[in-house]
Amino acid sequence: MTQDSGISDVGAETVNEDVLVTGGAGFIGSHTLDYLVQKYPDCKFTCVDKLSYATNYLENNLRKVSGCDNFTFIKLDLAEEHQRLDELINHSANNFTTIINFAAESCVDKSFNDPLYFTKNNVLATQNLLECCRTLLNSKPNLRRNFKFIHISTDEVYGEQKEGEIIDEDGPLHPTNPYAASKAACDLIIEAYKHSYKIPITLIRSNNVYGPRQFPEKIIPACLKALQKASPTGIAEKERIPIHGNGRHTRRYLHVLDFAKAVDHIWNWLKNTSESSSDFLGETFNVGTDDEVDNLSMVKLICTIFMRKKFGVESLDASSFIRHTKDRNYNDFRYSIDFTKIKKVGWKQEISLEQGIEELVKAEIENEK
Numbered sequence: 001m002t003q004d005s006g007i008s009d010v011g012a013e014t015v016n017e018d019v020l021v022t023g024g025a026g027f028i029g030s031h032t033l034d035y036l037v038q039k040y041p042d043c044k045f046t047c048v049d050k051l052s053y054a055t056n057y058l059e060n061n062l063r064k065v066s067g068c069d070n071f072t073f074i075k076l077d078l079a080e081e082h083q084r085l086d087e088l089i090n091h092s093a094n095n096f097t098t099i100i101n102f103a104a105e106s107c108v109d110k111s112f113n114d115p116l117y118f119t120k121n122n123v124l125a126t127q128n129l130l131e132c133c134r135t136l137l138n139s140k141p142n143l144r145r146n147f148k149f150i151h152i153s154t155d156e157v158y159g160e161q162k163e164g165e166i167i168d169e170d171g172p173l174h175p176t177n178p179y180a181a182s183k184a185a186c187d188l189i190i191e192a193y194k195h196s197y198k199i200p201i202t203l204i205r206s207n208n209v210y211g212p213r214q215f216p217e218k219i220i221p222a223c224l225k226a227l228q229k230a231s232p233t234g235i236a237e238k239e240r241i242p243i244h245g246n247g248r249h250t251r252r253y254l255h256v257l258d259f260a261k262a263v264d265h266i267w268n269w270l271k272n273t274s275e276s277s278s279d280f281l282g283e284t285f286n287v288g289t290d291d292e293v294d295n296l297s298m299v300k301l302i303c304t305i306f307m308r309k310k311f312g313v314e315s316l317d318a319s320s321f322i323r324h325t326k327d328r329n330y331n332d333f334r335y336s337i338d339f340t341k342i343k344k345v346g347w348k349q350e351i352s353l354e355q356g357i358e359e360l361v362k363a364e365i366e367n368e369k
């Protein structure tokens with residue numbers, strides 16, 4: 001599998017900021033860093049990450065940015081090392097003006113087995129960061145108007161939407177699994193810090209994100225991993241792609257490069273907005289796509305493209321590629337977020353699901369050779 005998201009021709013821009021990116025060694029954080037570090041050579045990027053099982057799955061996610069003069073990595077657990085984080089933010093040579101918070105345990109399946117760990121890690125990681133920002137803005141009140149904090153939330157905080165239903169940024173929070181609840185808890189704590197301490201914090205709630213370097217606990221990379229063992233007739237029974245329940249649940253998938261660009265759009269919008277208004281407390285943006293597909297169709301699409309490209313097989317019997325497993329304790333049936341607001345700040349999806357999957361499969365096959 002190729003490690004790149006196709007980020008190669010980002011035009012450099014002159015912006016001078018000191019940026020802290022948490023969870024930047026993970027899947028989405030590392031692609032976002034690949035994009036921003038190259039695009040803004042005059043900004044200084046510091047990534048802190050505890051380096052979990054999900055990082056460095058195929059190779060060092062930070063390989064591309066590690067050689068850049070404007071990039072530094074610090075191994076640090078935000079939930080466990082509050083004091084070290086405080087030293088970094090409040091007592092070091094850094095003068096952070098932007099914080100982008102990706103850090104979280106992100107796997108819904110894992111959260112059912114260890115819900116307390118998800119709460120402790122995700123909530124404390126974010127709240128420790130907020131506490132350090134509270135100290136920072138208390139000691140430097142003039143920084144407030146130039147201070148940009150972007151928190152990466154998820155569409156899962158809203159819970160599922162019925163067919164025909166659509167939810168915008170003002171919709172109520174109804175998480176249905178421990179991961180989603182831990183993320184919703186972060187969103188609520190952020191709300192309290194915005195009001196109580198006047199810290200401007202902007203939230204991004206996104207549909208499912210996919211692309212190169214994703215850990216194969218998520219459905220698309222799990223599918224690609226299983227296909228490594230496929231023959232022209234299918235996959236051996238035990239190695240087949242696990243489909244939870246009947247596979248009729250749907251998801252909407254956005255390519256990670258489109259997501260990185262959404263972060264960049266919001267960051268640029270904040271640069272103009274926060275400075276023009278002294279009482280700005282941040283906004284929430286849904287980031288989404290209309291590319292909705294049920295799990296079974298998603299897996300069939302990947303298998304079909306893979307078998308055509310690798311073996312020239314034009315039609316396949318899906319039952320030789322999949323195995324049905326027990327469904328999740330609760331599996332949100334579908335998400336449907338209204339993402340009109342982010343389009344108004346100039347962002348739009350550029351990579352369709354078909355195109356993104358074609359490229360992923362092609363890279364997977366090339367990498368096998």
Ligand SMILES: NC(=O)c1ccc[n+]([C@@H]2O[C@H](COP(=O)([O-])OP(=O)(O)OC[C@H]3O[C@@H](n4cnc5c(N)ncnc54)[C@H](O)[C@@H]3O)[C@@H](O)[C@H]2O)c1
Nearest residue numbers: 023025026027028050051052077078079103104106208209
């Ligand atoms: N993957 C998706 O489809 C998706 C969609 C919407 C939102 N999100 C959110 O985006 C963010 C990134 O998700 P991802 O898919 O890249 O996940 P990931 O698991 O690949 O990356 C998460 C990163 O956070 C780090 N991390 C976790 N807890 C930490 C802590 N206490 N201290 C320091 N680092 C810590 C991990 O080591 C890892 O590098 C998460 O906040 C997730 O909730 C993900």
Ligand SMILES: C[C@H]1O[C@H](OP(=O)(O)OP(=O)(O)OC[C@H]2O[C@@H](n3ccc(=O)[nH]c3=O)[C@H](O)[C@@H]2O)[C@H](O)[C@@H](O)C1=O
Nearest residue numbers: 106107108154155207208218219222242243244249295
């Ligand atoms: C927005 C969130 O996206 C991701 O969470 P989600 O649970 O929707 O992603 P998954 O890829 O884990 O699951 C999608 C869909 O596929 C089913 N499935 C998964 C893995 C597998 O091996 N077989 C499957 O059938 C699963 O039940 C789901 O219905 C992201 O992980 C999260 O961080 C988000 O915020």
